[in-house]
Amino acid sequence: MDEQILTIDQWNDWWKRDFNKSREKGSGDAEKSQDCGCDDDNPFTQPSAMLKKHIDTLLPLKDRRKRIFFPLCGKSPDMKWMLEDVGVEIVGLECSEHAIRGFYEGNGIDYEVIDAPNNPNFRIFKSKNSSISIFQGDFFQFSAKVAGGTFDAIWDSASLNTIDLQLRKPYVEVMSRLMTKDTKYMLSAMFFGELRTWKDNPFDISDSDMQEMFGERFEWSKLDEDKSEWGLERIFLLSLK
Numbered sequence: 001m002d003e004q005i006l007t008i009d010q011w012n013d014w015w016k017r018d019f020n021k022s023r024e025k026g027s028g029d030a031e032k033s034q035d036c037g038c039d040d041d042n043p044f045t046q047p048s049a050m051l052k053k054h055i056d057t058l059l060p061l062k063d064r065r066k067r068i069f070f071p072l073c074g075k076s077p078d079m080k081w082m083l084e085d086v087g088v089e090i091v092g093l094e095c096s097e098h099a100i101r102g103f104y105e106g107n108g109i110d111y112e113v114i115d116a117p118n119n120p121n122f123r124i125f126k127s128k129n130s131s132i133s134i135f136q137g138d139f140f141q142f143s144a145k146v147a148g149g150t151f152d153a154i155w156d157s158a159s160l161n162t163i164d165l166q167l168r169k170p171y172v173e174v175m176s177r178l179m180t181k182d183t184k185y186m187l188s189a190m191f192f193g194e195l196r197t198w199k200d201n202p203f204d205i206s207d208s209d210m211q212e213m214f215g216e217r218f219e220w221s222k223l224d225e226d227k228s229e230w231g232l233e234r235i236f237l238l239s240l241k
């Protein structure tokens, strides 16, 4: 993915190209008319191994009827896994219409598009037959009022690393207002370290970054880590103090 992608317009252009590519791949072959998003060789189309490993911590079995938030969700395969294998209500938030349509069409899920009741800057792409809704709009304008309430759990993956450094505090502020004291917030954050040869996005998230962003208002601890060719993926569990 292009390292320089930063603005909503740039993200949308990227997703538009991805969407058109997926459609082209599908055309001419009725059997494969949809990009199912489940290419076995591509780790980015598989649900997160860390999410699967720690699902009982994020959502203990007795809580499986709860509502979970996926910030900056793109067309994450984690949402489909959570929807079908875990069976919880999914609420995603994504700026790009093409990413959202790509998620639904790639997974063969019928959806409708409605205006968000509480804010004209958001639309809701809502599954007709299952409990998933994805809000389209700017995360920095999102709120519990727009979402129709706070969340029981949050799975934040591959997102905070892409947020501009000066927007980290506002990001944490918005997130905190989507939570109650009981909300469990699980964050997957990359630390690239010496592998990071580029200047901009995606940025590193170190322990001191975590403390600076979350230390004042959140309890946070590291649950796990996994080293890959892209860097160190670290999983944090957070809650409001």
Ligand SMILES: C[S@@+](CC[C@H](N)C(=O)[O-])C[C@H]1O[C@@H](n2cnc3c(N)ncnc32)[C@H](O)[C@@H]1O
Pocket: 007, 008, 011, 012, 015, 071, 072, 073, 074, 075, 076, 077, 093, 094, 095, 096, 099, 137, 138, 139, 140, 157, 158, 159, 162
């Ligand atoms: C690196 S992708 C992460 C995708 C997803 N979390 C996953 O695990 O596959 C970051 C996503 O954030 C979206 N995005 C960036 N800025 C945004 C904003 N201000 N509001 C909403 N979505 C945004 C982009 O369109 C992109 O889909």
